[in-house]
Amino acid sequence: MLLLEIDLRPFGQLHSQVSRVGDLGRVGKGVKCSVQGCGKEAVRSLPVEKVVKAGLKVTGSRRAYLCKEHYKDFKKATKLERLVDKWRYRAR
Numbered sequence: 001m002l003l004l005e006i007d008l009r010p011f012g013q014l015h016s017q018v019s020r021v022g023d024l025g026r027v028g029k030g031v032k033c034s035v036q037g038c039g040k041e042a043v044r045s046l047p048v049e050k051v052v053k054a055g056l057k058v059t060g061s062r063r064a065y066l067c068k069e070h071y072k073d074f075k076k077a078t079k080l081e082r083l084v085d086k087w088r089y090r091a092r
């Protein structure tokens with residue numbers, strides 16, 4: 001019983017930290033990047049569907065956490081998408 005309590009406490013702290021800052025897109029310390037095979041420290045959290053759309057392979061159901069490098073990739077990808085949308089809009 002004592003062991004169980006010790007194991008759960010860090011998880012509870014991490015969880016409350018993430019949900020508190022999650023809406024701002026900031027990530028608490030110790031959260032890892034959600035991109036498969038990465039595992040670096042995350043700097044931003046974003047909706048999973050947006051990240052998947054940008055072409056990044058992430059695990060998780062609602063929010064994805066991205067490290068500096070992958071956030072750069074994400075921004076690049078979404079910038080291009082926005083540009084394409086602009087072109088489409090002009091063509092109409």
Ligand SMILES: [Zn+2]
Pocket residue numbers: 033034035038039040066067068069070
């Ligand atoms: Zn990463």
